[in-house]
Amino acid sequence: MKIAIIGAGSLGQSIAKGLLKNEVVQTLYLTKRNTNTLQSFTNFKEVILTSNNQEAVKNADILIFAVQPKHLEHILTNIQPLLFDRHILISVITGFSIAKIEAIVGPNITIIRAMPNTASAVGQSMTCISANTSGKEKVTLAKTIFNSLGNTLEIPEEQLQAATVICASGIAFWMRLIRATTQGAIQLGFEAHEAHELAMQTCFGAASLLKESGNHPEVEIDRVTTPGGCTIEGLNEMEHQGLSSSLIKGIKKSFDKINQIKN
Ligand SMILES: NC(=O)C1=CN([C@@H]2O[C@H](COP(=O)(O)OP(=O)(O)OC[C@H]3O[C@@H](n4cnc5c(N)ncnc54)[C@H](O)[C@@H]3O)[C@@H](O)[C@H]2O)C=CC1
Numbered sequence: 181m182k183i184a185i186i187g188a189g190s191l192g193q194s195i196a197k198g199l200l201k202n203e204v205v206q207t208l209y210l211t212k213r214n215t216n217t218l219q220s221f222t223n224f225k226e227v228i229l230t231s232n233n234q235e236a237v238k239n240a241d242i243l244i245f246a247v248q249p250k251h252l253e254h255i256l257t258n259i260q261p262l263l264f265d266r267h268i269l270i271s272v273i274t275g276f277s278i279a280k281i282e283a284i285v286g287p288n289i290t291i292i293r294a295m296p297n298t299a300s301a302v303g304q305s306m307t308c309i310s311a312n313t314s315g316k317e318k319v320t321l322a323k324t325i326f327n328s329l330g331n332t333l334e335i336p337e338e339q340l341q342a343a344t345v346i347c348a349s350g351i352a353f354w355m356r357l358i359r360a361t362t363q364g365a366i367q368l369g370f371e372a373h374e375a376h377e378l379a380m381q382t383c384f385g386a387a388s389l390l391k392e393s394g395n396h397p398e399v400e401i402d403r404v405t406t407p408g409g410c411t412i413e414g415l416n417e418m419e420h421q422g423l424s425s426s427l428i429k430g431i432k433k434s435f436d437k438i439n440q441i442k443n
């Protein structure tokens with residue numbers, strides 16, 4: 181596969197690291213206005229760094245756009261004359277609809293919107309995918325790319341904003357929960373590095389239990405909560421203080437905010 185990541189910033193570099201780790205790519209163009217910060221990628225023979233988007237578009241088939249939304253229109257207008265049937269456009273940009281991309285590049289070009297997260301860098305992303313009419317038959321290829329970076333789910337485009345909150349912002353939400361658990365562990369007397377390890381691995385264990393068993397979280401909670409024991413004491417206090425409620429309210433606020441961005 182000849183892939184170009186147009187706008188190799190935070191998310192673009194996470195995707196690049198995941199693709200390189202899995203050796204799914206023959207040529208990988210990484211574009212950025214200033215490529216100096218991408219020097220760590222020069223160790224990979226597949227990687228070509230450039231600030232010239234047109235050069236990347238001419239030499240790649242799959243174009244992954246990972247710039248801020250305000251930059252996309254200008255970039256698409258600049259490369260539009262170089263687009264052909266062989267190209268697959270994948271946008272991971274928040275709030276820039278397929279209709280808006282089609283209005284610039286035309287309806288005959290394959291356009292796929294994907295919403296991965298920064299865990300792409302370690303092959304553990306959850307990526308939601310939607311395609312335009314021309315792109316329906318290319319969804320399998322997009323899934324192959326993003327399956328190499330974690331798991332994928334095809335969804336209607338209308339659900340992409342919600343998927344962004346749960347999966348992309350979700351990385352930050354889970355990080356904060358792990359951080360809070362670490363702070364609790366330090367208060368109980370662990371060294372900071374030990375507390376961090378305990379919190380991280382326990383979080384990983386909880387998610388792994390659900391993934392491998394297919395169980396509902398409450399089934400696993402019932403296994404841990406000894407009647408009259410310390411777990412239910414802690415859980416009930418967390419709920420009295422609004423744990424589930426504050427998470428749900430935070431997710432809803434995040435969703436309200438993303439819907440204020442013009443799609
Ligand atoms: N960070 C995240 O976890 C996620 C971000 N997104 C979306 O992905 C997009 C990118 O986000 P980030 O990576 O966080 O932003 P970022 O600002 O780190 O990266 C954007 C990159 O594009 C480059 N750029 C700007 N104009 C350019 C041009 N004309 N040609 C080539 N490169 C150019 C910038 O130099 C920058 O390095 C946003 O639309 C964001 O909403 C989506 C899911 C997750």
Ligand SMILES: O=C(O)[C@@H]1CCC=N1
Binds near residue numbers: 274344348349
């Ligand atoms: O915070 C944001 O708005 C972007 C979209 C999801 C992750 N980063």
